[in-house]
Amino acid sequence: MIEPRDFEDQARGIVGTLPTEVKFRTGISRAYYAAFHYCNVAAKTWCNQLPNTEKKDKGIHEQLYCQLQKPSNLAVVDSSLRSMAELAKKLKFLRVDADYHLDKTISNKEYTSALSYMSNVKKELEEAQRLSTSTQS
């Protein structure tokens, strides 16, 4: 089984010394899925299920971010979970451009932004884990 970290490593390593637009695009896409799965880890750990009425008309990704934005079962981590959702949603916009909009130019700037969002999603997950641990002890 692979971990979100494997997507993160792939996102960071893919461009290498010979950058091309297609590598930037692939890197952005992997960065998004690393962030998505970090969010999944957080949701499974602290979030409550969405009621069916709220799931309606929402895709899996949107449902996940909606879960993170609602009060969790550990109030002290709520702020971190909200940050994760907001950052992942921003990264999603980059990923949509990277995967679907071939007419747009995707450069190192978008790639760097994507890595930054991914890193900060992970940072917030680690912060939530730290807070959760210190609350329990």
Place this chain on the structure above:
Amino acid sequence: MLAIASLAVIGYLATGADTKRVSGDVYAPKISLVENNIAKDYSQTKTHIPSLVALTNSTTISKARGLDNKAGDEILKAFNEIGLPPKEGIRLLEINKDFLGLNSYPVKKIEPITSIDLEEGATYLNVRLYIEADFEKVLELDYLMTKNLVKSTEYIPEKISFTVYNEEIV
């Protein structure tokens, strides 16, 4: 020639443009998004006037915000165009800047864009701020603003938001 990475921040500021409809009940929760003394004072009493509200012309606005006089004129004009009293607009701009953590960044330009009437009776102002920062700083700022935004106990994902754009200005 120096390239400046700028960013535009679009935020929704609760305004008092329609004082008859914007009751304390509606207004206070929006303002309490800002966890600072100005907001606290304002929600306690609307007659309390922070020093910024006393600003009356483009020169003093410019001086206070570190803008040149032309930018101050633009702010006044833009607020007038959308029917928002300039003093109120500037004060709310200040509150949002504090809230978003923008105070350490020099604002080069401020553009009030539109006001939006929401169902619950509050009026919102859509604002764009241009801030001088290099690319790394823009990324840091985006993160900082996100963290500040979500800290609020009144966080409303769909209504209070901002977007950071990286625009190269030469």
